[in-house]
Each structure stands twice: as structure tokens, then as C-alpha cells.
Amino acid sequence: MDEISENSTKIDRIDRRILAVLQTDGRITNTDLAAKINLSPTATAERFKRLLRDGYILRFSAELDPVKLGLGLLVFVEVKLDRTTPDVFEAFGRAVARAPEVLECHMVAGGFDYLVKARVADMAAYRRLLSDVVLSLPGVRETHTYAVMEDIKDTHVLPIAP
Incomplete structure (x- = not known):
């Protein structure tokens, strides 16, 4: 089994919900994220740290408008x-x-x-x-x-x- 397959078995339904929310709103607060997934803020923060540490989350960035930046x-x-x-x-x-x-x-x-x-x-x-x-x-x-x-x-x- 390759590394990706091994890692993908280590996350559960709640981890997947966290990742799904973060993909569309990377600036969400931990409190709001916890509310969206029905978990305590402390448990949510622990899961977030683990997902980041284990490489499921590669980076955070802002999506820029290329047209406004002259790259149309x-x-x-x-x-x-x-x-x-x-x-x-x-x-x-x-x-x-x-x-x-x-x-x-x-x-x-x-x-x-x-x-x-x-x-x-x-x-x-x-x-x-x-x-x-x-x-x-x-x-x-x-x-x-x-x-x-x-x-x-x-x-x-x-x-x-x-």
C-alpha cells in the first residue's frame, strides 16, 4: 500500500468534514469550524493540528483575481x-x-x-x-x-x- 492510501485510512468522517470546510473557507475561525462540524472547539483544534502535521493540509493562501492584476x-x-x-x-x-x-x-x-x-x-x-x-x-x-x-x-x- 502506498503512502497516500495509508494516510487516507487514518482520517475519519469528521476529519473529512473539516477538510471540506477548510477548502472553501481557509480563514474560518476554529469556533465557527467547530460549530459547522458539531464538535467542541478544543477537539476541532486538535484535529486541525493533526491534519496539518500529517500533511493533509499543504498550505493556506489567498486566491487572487488575475484579471485585476493584469494577467487576463x-x-x-x-x-x-x-x-x-x-x-x-x-x-x-x-x-x-x-x-x-x-x-x-x-x-x-x-x-x-x-x-x-x-x-x-x-x-x-x-x-x-x-x-x-x-x-x-x-x-x-x-x-x-x-x-x-x-x-x-x-x-x-x-x-x-x-
Whole structure:
């Protein structure tokens, strides 16, 4: 059994309710959280600390409006490498990690090697990102870009079974 499966058996229905509430309201007070899950504030605080300590809660952050911050264009880029060797994978990963415009980068199975999600101001900014960052990444042979026209669903909330 892998680590994730082992950890997921250690939490109960109440822990799952705590996690579900925190995903949608990370600033909720312990008192309000306790009221929502019908548990005492002390017991809720203990469970919260354990969930944090055990790595179920990775971090807390504020979700910002990209349009108000001048980052209105969301793009997805398929990246195909010229060769798939451990050194190229490692160099590519290090380079992507240094690019602040890149929000996510995933190695995928299929017709290309990586799927990159990036936010920029506009198409001109994307063109600069493509030429200055993406195409200069180690091992990049080919890219295909998909500019997002409309967000249909955009969430960070995981489906937590009760």
C-alpha cells in the first residue's frame, strides 16, 4: 500500500468534514469550524493540528483575481521534447520552476511530454513567454498552445468523500 492510501485510512468522517470546510473557507475561525462540524472547539483544534502535521493540509493562501492584476490571458501549452532522458527531464523541470508565469507543469502520458499552464497579460506577453522562456527550455522540440477563451470551471476544491 502506498503512502497516500495509508494516510487516507487514518482520517475519519469528521476529519473529512473539516477538510471540506477548510477548502472553501481557509480563514474560518476554529469556533465557527467547530460549530459547522458539531464538535467542541478544543477537539476541532486538535484535529486541525493533526491534519496539518500529517500533511493533509499543504498550505493556506489567498486566491487572487488575475484579471485585476493584469494577467487576463490563461494558456495551456503542450510541450514535446526532442529526447526523453533523465538529464533532459531534470533540466526542463528546473527551468520551468524558475518561470513565474508558469502556474503548473505536468509530465503527461500521450502524444506530448508536458502540459504547461501559464498566466500572462495578453497575447503579446504570451509571445514573449513562448520565445524567451518556453522555447528556450532544455530539450523543447515542439509546442502547441491553447488560449483559454472562457473559464467554465476553475476550482482547487477536491472531492472529499464523507
